[in-house]
């Protein structure tokens with residue numbers, strides 16, 4: 714996944730400025746440590762979306778920040794950013810040639826609220842004929 718289709722800088726700044734105070738402590742630490750937008754959290758840490766489209770992982774225990782290179786986690790971050798913030802919906806847009814995920818039928822979730830392991834929350838996958 715390359716190229717971010719929207720002006721992330723302005724959008725993320727605007728969202729960060731109105732982040733509600735009831736954010737989780739880990740989200741607040743992640744935002745402070747990275748200057749980005751926390752969008753997803755699990756046992757591995759907090760995924761943060763940066764103004765340049767990079768995805769960072771913040772570890773609340775060690776306070777380490779690392780760039781996320783794996784496509785899977787970048788997709789999770791983009792999918793959750795798109796679900797959480799109306800302004801970022803285009804991050805989840807299905808590219809030309811992609812098809813609806815057959816596992817979650819396009820919802821991005823399985824078994825209620827578990828992230829679909831096939832599309833990583835995007836709701837679509839690249840069709841077998843095309844490559845990412």
Ligand SMILES: [Zn+2]
Nearest residue numbers: 814817829832
């Ligand atoms: Zn899926």
